[in-house]
Amino acid sequence: MHLLALSDLHVADRTNRDSIAQIADHKNDWLILAGDIGETEEHLAWTFETLGKKFARLLWVPGNHELWTTPKAPELRGELKYRRLIDICRAYDVSSPEDPYPVWEGSPEGPCIVAPLFTLYDYSFRPDHVTRADALEWAKEHDLVCADEFLLDPYPYPTRDAWCAARCAATEERFTSIDSSLPTVLVNHFPLRAEHAWLPAIPRFSIWCGTRRTHDWHQRFRARVVVTGHLHVRTTRYLDGVRFEEVSLGYSRQWTQSRGAESYLRTIL
Template sequence: MIPSRVWVISDVHIDYQENFDRLVEFAERGHLSDALIVAGDATDRLDRLQELFSVLAENFRHVLFVPGNHELWVRRSGHEDSLEKFYAIKDLCQRTGVKTEPVLMGDFQKVWLVPLLSWYDDKDQPEHSLYVEKDYAEDRTDEMWGDFIHARWPDDLDQPLAQLFADENERHLRQEFDHPIISFSHFLPRQDLIFHKDLAAALELARKFDPLPEFNFSRVAGSARIEAQLRRLGSTLHVYGHQHRNRQRCLEGVTYLSHCMGYPKERQRGHVAAEAIHPKCVWRDDTGFTL
């Protein structure tokens, strides 16, 4: 009997036809017993997102999704603001059979798949921000980051965006989970996941080799609110995306995994591994976790 499996991927950016074709090709190989987690940044076009969801839902037992920042851009959408578009995406998920709620997976061993909505805390939220100051360059992130141009939020919001999305997760956190948990978010939950070395060594390298010193990714990387929530859940594995740097680390008893497809040019340059064109299997119900 073929085991059921859990596959993960993020940042599939299907406006690149090559990325769309690779993901569809993988889906059509036969995964009717499997679950696929897509951890955000597929496209800002709802028609294209519907096309992807329809293909994936036909070929997987479960497809789970959380939006990334690109999904909430309002260009080309006709939506008044990004919050309105967020609710349109939730409606699209429901209509196409894509899950945005926890799913219990497995016929022999079992695992819970738990989505965590998220956004980032900028440096004006120091308690939760992943911000690291670059002391060697002028910060021009406000002029360079696409969200500050293409996303638009209601004027009467009275809380940080990261808190708004964290509040949406509370109903999951109140649920009782009786099996191991794979949680997933689009944004990073910890500052140390930004770097592949310790902070001091990373900053020293950046001073010498930073290709874009005026852009500070740490301002828009994620939020410690995500970390607090996955710890409350008791996650064994947490999957995230956003940075287009694929890493696996075990920190304080939790395995953190980033498996981003990224842009074709990033794969060509080796910034993203060539095998990231396909989802990664992280769990099977005959053997458990595969990492």
């Protein structure tokens, strides 16, 4: 048995979609899908239908792309869009941040809670000298504006910052009620630490990459491994004895197509 992970499948990209369809059967393995599957309900359903037949269990967390309000469904925005995505997960028996955290028992090191999270971001991954009020202008100085500014509606929250704060508070409360004797695998689309949100080509994109509220979660919540995506920069890091895995596939220009998407599945446990 293996606990595997992949994020940022972006199945609207035909090359990605075709290669993901060719992933082999992993009947005894679980697969973490760490966000940015696509932008529409069809993207999510197709992925769950396709990969659900190949893996013993799927686990999913939302990325920013899944939360976009699209012209095809303008009424689905913010929390309403998120709840619709949860409905799709339940229709395909996919574990989400709204379900009980499953326990992985396939490792010789012992059982481990796999915790799908949804935290969003609050623009706090910025230098200390840049205020929140100036964060967007700071990014624009390098001609950066994330599409979320136009497509990711925080309704009913007044801002994405407020939605992020609510999600983090709810997650922290939830961790008070899980088995404290077990280590965890923390799964989030966005990096948990600011120094991990490093994009050499576009460093000021960091403000759309996470929240400092999660800075110590790998220690507070007993993480054995932290799994994230979003950056399209695949890395393995270690901090405080915890392994941090960025598991993005990315757009078709960002991975070696001759290898196939199969080769980008990352073994977590």
